[in-house]
Amino acid sequence: MNAPADSAAFAPLVSPREVPEAFLAELRARFGAQCSTALAVREHHGRDESVYVDMPAPAAVVFAESRRDVQDAVKLCARHQVPIIPFGIGSSLEGHLLAVQGGISLDLSRMNQVLSINAEDLTVTVQPGVTRKQLNEELKSTGLFFPIDPGADATVGGMCATRASGTNAVRYGTMRENVLALEVVTARAEVIRTGTRARKSSAGYDLTRLMVGSEGTLGVMTEITLRIYPLPEAILAAICSFPSIADAVHTVIEIIQLGVPIARVELLDGKTVAMVNRHAKLSLREEPMLLMEFHGSPAGVKEQAETVQDLASGHGGQAFEWATTPEERTRLWTARHNAYFAGVQSRPGCRAISTDTCVPISRLAECLLDSAAEADASGITYFLVGHVGDGNFHFGYLVDPRDAKELALAEDLNHKLVSRALRLGGTCTGEHGVGLHKMDFLREEAGLGAIAMMRAIKQALDPDNILNPGKIFSA
Amino acid sequence: MNAPADSAAFAPLVSPREVPEAFLAELRARFGAQCSTALAVREHHGRDESVYVDMPAPAAVVFAESRRDVQDAVKLCARHQVPIIPFGIGSSLEGHLLAVQGGISLDLSRMNQVLSINAEDLTVTVQPGVTRKQLNEELKSTGLFFPIDPGADATVGGMCATRASGTNAVRYGTMRENVLALEVVTARAEVIRTGTRARKSSAGYDLTRLMVGSEGTLGVMTEITLRIYPLPEAILAAICSFPSIADAVHTVIEIIQLGVPIARVELLDGKTVAMVNRHAKLSLREEPMLLMEFHGSPAGVKEQAETVQDLASGHGGQAFEWATTPEERTRLWTARHNAYFAGVQSRPGCRAISTDTCVPISRLAECLLDSAAEADASGITYFLVGHVGDGNFHFGYLVDPRDAKELALAEDLNHKLVSRALRLGGTCTGEHGVGLHKMDFLREEAGLGAIAMMRAIKQALDPDNILNPGKIFSA
Numbered sequence: 001m002n003a004p005a006d007s008a009a010f011a012p013l014v015s016p017r018e019v020p021e022a023f024l025a026e027l028r029a030r031f032g033a034q035c036s037t038a039l040a041v042r043e044h045h046g047r048d049e050s051v052y053v054d055m056p057a058p059a060a061v062v063f064a065e066s067r068r069d070v071q072d073a074v075k076l077c078a079r080h081q082v083p084i085i086p087f088g089i090g091s092s093l094e095g096h097l098l099a100v101q102g103g104i105s106l107d108l109s110r111m112n113q114v115l116s117i118n119a120e121d122l123t124v125t126v127q128p129g130v131t132r133k134q135l136n137e138e139l140k141s142t143g144l145f146f147p148i149d150p151g152a153d154a155t156v157g158g159m160c161a162t163r164a165s166g167t168n169a170v171r172y173g174t175m176r177e178n179v180l181a182l183e184v185v186t187a188r189a190e191v192i193r194t195g196t197r198a199r200k201s202s203a204g205y206d207l208t209r210l211m212v213g214s215e216g217t218l219g220v221m222t223e224i225t226l227r228i229y230p231l232p233e234a235i236l237a238a239i240c241s242f243p244s245i246a247d248a249v250h251t252v253i254e255i256i257q258l259g260v261p262i263a264r265v266e267l268l269d270g271k272t273v274a275m276v277n278r279h280a281k282l283s284l285r286e287e288p289m290l291l292m293e294f295h296g297s298p299a300g301v302k303e304q305a306e307t308v309q310d311l312a313s314g315h316g317g318q319a320f321e322w323a324t325t326p327e328e329r330t331r332l333w334t335a336r337h338n339a340y341f342a343g344v345q346s347r348p349g350c351r352a353i354s355t356d357t358c359v360p361i362s363r364l365a366e367c368l369l370d371s372a373a374e375a376d377a378s379g380i381t382y383f384l385v386g387h388v389g390d391g392n393f394h395f396g397y398l399v400d401p402r403d404a405k406e407l408a409l410a411e412d413l414n415h416k417l418v419s420r421a422l423r424l425g426g427t428c429t430g431e432h433g434v435g436l437h438k439m440d441f442l443r444e445e446a447g448l449g450a451i452a453m454m455r456a457i458k459q460a461l462d463p464d465n466i467l468n469p470g471k472i473f474s475a
Numbered sequence: 476m477n478a479p480a481d482s483a484a485f486a487p488l489v490s491p492r493e494v495p496e497a498f499l500a501e502l503r504a505r506f507g508a509q510c511s512t513a514l515a516v517r518e519h520h521g522r523d524e525s526v527y528v529d530m531p532a533p534a535a536v537v538f539a540e541s542r543r544d545v546q547d548a549v550k551l552c553a554r555h556q557v558p559i560i561p562f563g564i565g566s567s568l569e570g571h572l573l574a575v576q577g578g579i580s581l582d583l584s585r586m587n588q589v590l591s592i593n594a595e596d597l598t599v600t601v602q603p604g605v606t607r608k609q610l611n612e613e614l615k616s617t618g619l620f621f622p623i624d625p626g627a628d629a630t631v632g633g634m635c636a637t638r639a640s641g642t643n644a645v646r647y648g649t650m651r652e653n654v655l656a657l658e659v660v661t662a663r664a665e666v667i668r669t670g671t672r673a674r675k676s677s678a679g680y681d682l683t684r685l686m687v688g689s690e691g692t693l694g695v696m697t698e699i700t701l702r703i704y705p706l707p708e709a710i711l712a713a714i715c716s717f718p719s720i721a722d723a724v725h726t727v728i729e730i731i732q733l734g735v736p737i738a739r740v741e742l743l744d745g746k747t748v749a750m751v752n753r754h755a756k757l758s759l760r761e762e763p764m765l766l767m768e769f770h771g772s773p774a775g776v777k778e779q780a781e782t783v784q785d786l787a788s789g790h791g792g793q794a795f796e797w798a799t800t801p802e803e804r805t806r807l808w809t810a811r812h813n814a815y816f817a818g819v820q821s822r823p824g825c826r827a828i829s830t831d832t833c834v835p836i837s838r839l840a841e842c843l844l845d846s847a848a849e850a851d852a853s854g855i856t857y858f859l860v861g862h863v864g865d866g867n868f869h870f871g872y873l874v875d876p877r878d879a880k881e882l883a884l885a886e887d888l889n890h891k892l893v894s895r896a897l898r899l900g901g902t903c904t905g906e907h908g909v910g911l912h913k914m915d916f917l918r919e920e921a922g923l924g925a926i927a928m929m930r931a932i933k934q935a936l937d938p939d940n941i942l943n944p945g946k947i948f949s950a
Binding site: 118120121122123162163164165169173174176177186190191192193194196197198199200201202203204205206207209210212213214218229230232253256257258259261297299300303356358359360361362363390391392422425426427428429430431432433434438442445446447449450451453454456457459460461472473 | 593595596597598637638639640644648649651652661665666667668669671672673674675676677678679680681682684685687688689693704705707728731732733734736772774775778831833834835836837838865866867897900901902903904905906907908909913917920921922924925926928929931932934935936947948
């Protein structure tokens with residue numbers, strides 16, 4: 001059950017089903033200008049931020065503007081047995097959006113309304129095409145915010161689909177914890193609702209959590225109700241440099257074990273700090289660095305920060321610097337969020353193969369350091385960032401996507417890292433999802449029995465396999 | 476789609492399947508003394524804390540001591556098409572355990588080992604028969620604790636099965652948020668693992684969350700990995716009396732909306748305080764009362780408590796009293812946990828029909844007050860407690876389970892309350908689950924489409940319908 005350690009891992013099973021001309025005619029008749037078969041549009045919807053290149057484009061793109069549009073698109077696809085792939089903004093990293101079995105792309109980016117803000121209940125209901133930045137912009141006047149922040153300005157629908165998280169998850173949880181309810185169009189084009197606006201419920205199977213992370217294979221989300229949070233009274237950001245990655249990681253382990261309610265704690269290695277400096281015109285010390293944030297009352301954040309500063313000092317932490325103004329904070333966090341792009345731009349024409357393992361915190365140092373040593377020994381170029389408070393980190397191996405040798409090397413490193421993480425009680429993907437790229441890893445992690453259970457659920461809810469087929473597990 | 480407002484709701488569909496003698500013989504041969512067909516044992520396993528009386532007992536009880544026992548019991552049941560009902564400690568409130576379709580009870584209480592405590596990672600792995608008190612006893616020396624605390628000393632397996640919560644959920648979440656991974660024996664007697672010890676994961680369908688809350692209908696859990704937490708540096712408990720329930724509830728709403736990280740905030744109405752006083756020999760003021768707890772650093776809990784005291788004063792809160800010693804705290808919280816029993820014992824021979832609605836916090840006052848007025852007008856005896864920080868509260872209507880008129884009255888009140896909660900964006904069950912008793916309510920809440928999806932999943936994972944059949948949705 002090993003993932004092949006050569007570029008075969010990058011040749012996913014591509015077997016486009018035929019898209020009947022009658023289907024396309026019906027699609028055009030129903031959707032008019034909302035349906036495009038222009039090559040540029042199709043190609044744009046046939047790729048993402050993953051390493052896959054030269055993949056077949058979908059046969060058409062439908063720009064849904066309403067639940068009814070989604071239902072009608074699914075209905076047509078069901079009748080003609082044509083695959084349909086929900087599309088948000090195209091920022092997925094694992095090939096989730098690629099039309100490996102042909103079919104059409106269902107672009108949800110025009111369904112971008114914030115439908116209701118229930119400030120008193122700390123909930124908001126949005127359409128799937130709302131992006132996280134747009135949402136926080138619309139929440140601004142309420143004194144509330146939505147904390148989940150993957151690097152890209154992803155859509156809420158995409159974030160649900162991949163069970164995304166980001167830098168705030170150590171304090172606020174992931175999409176798993178923050179989606180309260182959904183409206184979903186099923187494979188039969190029926191509309192169901194899962195969950196309510198109540199904070200908790202024991203009302204039957206947790207369909208909400210089943211949909212979150214199902215990568216568009218079980219239904220198309222058309223409304224999403226999220227938890228939101230009061231903006232903290234005080235926010236304090238800090239950076240601290242360390243003599244080694246090990247020192248930084250051991251500091252984080254102690255922060256978590258002590259139960260300090262830190263809101264964010266991000267690791268960058270020295271080389272990545274250098275890339276970020278160049279990209280964002282900063283002059284951070286080019287050493288392993290923790291970038292942290294504390295949320296709470298003024299006294300509370302001070303107390304947290306002092307505790308952390310003590311812990312850091314015990315591991316050689318130095319150049320502890322505070323960023324208290326919103327501008328300073330934004331500058332630092334923007335730099336962190338752009339680390340991925342800083343990495344990719346450091347080598348023109350390259351793509352990043354991003355690893356995404358997540359391990360129990362006590363095994364973080366071992367997992368991260370052994371994998372860094374392995375990458376260093378291989379000579380590959382990479383960046384390294386981590387949501388280390390969760391035990392989650394990303395190597396971004398920077399490869400030429402058309403160089404089979406580089407691809408094989410990166411994939412071999414990735415596979416060794418995943419095997420190590422699984423041995424240490426972790427997972428192959430903390431937040432990016434499986435898509436095409438991690439199907440072998442998922443099999444290794446979950447085992448054939450659990451995969452069979454997932455497959456049985458898929459078959460029960462989408463018997464004709466029209467919803468984003470060929471993802472998560474091959475089918 | 477209304478639930479019938481008469482005692483018909485208390486005559487669940489009972490249609491025991493025949494249990495072949497050959498099956499019982501095989502069961503006895505395999506399990507020997509671990510298998511009992513004694514009437515007293517069977518009857519004990521054929522009832523719970525629900526209102527149902529005179530229900531058929533299971534044909535036999537198997538006391539599982541290992542995963543292998545569970546597999547073999549399921550295997551035998553599968554071969555003979557005999558229902559199998561997992562049993563923890565019998566504290567469920569909604570008829571989850573009743574053998575309405577016959578079959579056997581699988582008692583898991585002997586599988587009560589704490590398998591591993593990973594203090595560094597804040598995780599623990601247990602067998603399903605471990606109870607919450609036993610778990611916290613075994614964690615004591617580590618400085619860690621498991622916060623989920625339903626009233627009864629339930630088993631962890633039972634708490635998983637019903638997606639339980641309790642008084643700490645406002646701060647620490649419910650079983651939904653605190654189960655990391657499971658080992659499950661499927662309907663085919665295969666063993667699968669869901670999840671890992673990593674804090675977060677995007678690895679395929681969230682089978683863990685699908686199992687949590689599935690009430691024994693999708694598999695039998697044999698190992699459960701939970702999140703645990705550092706015991707707070709400081710704990711402060713407080714009680715405060717209010718002129719009216721409305722004042723108490725409005726105080727809670729403000730606490731939550733302000734984002735105060737309160738650990739517990741429980742409401743008791745004046746009559747319930749009186750019952751608790753009698754039961755626990757306390758002398759609390761017999762007025763609406765909030766019982767609260769703050770966790771954090773010494774400075775942090777002081778700050779939280781002061782904020783809350785201010786808010787309470789604004790709503791006529793008085794007699795704010797602190798309990799700082801562990802003994803005082805334990806006495807108060809034990810009294811709160813025993814409110815259910817205090818209520819039931821206040822009327823000899825009665826049973827409690829416990830409501831369990833949960834609404835968005837802004838609608839809590841409306842939902843609770845209108846329902847209290849309705850209950851008062853009806854003349855029914857009840858107790859009233861609430862995890863009000865979550866918008867969750869329980870009326871316990873105290874009825875003679877053999878008096879059809881009282882049952883009908885209680886059920887009518889319950890149904891009106893549920894309809895009100897659903898109108899206000901809430902759920903029919905915050906933490907007790909559906910079992911037999913809330914099947915109609917679930918249909919009203921989730922709608923036929925979502926129920927059909929649940930049914931499709933059940934059918935896919937348990938095609939012969941042997942795992943606790945006839946619960947959640949009729950089948």
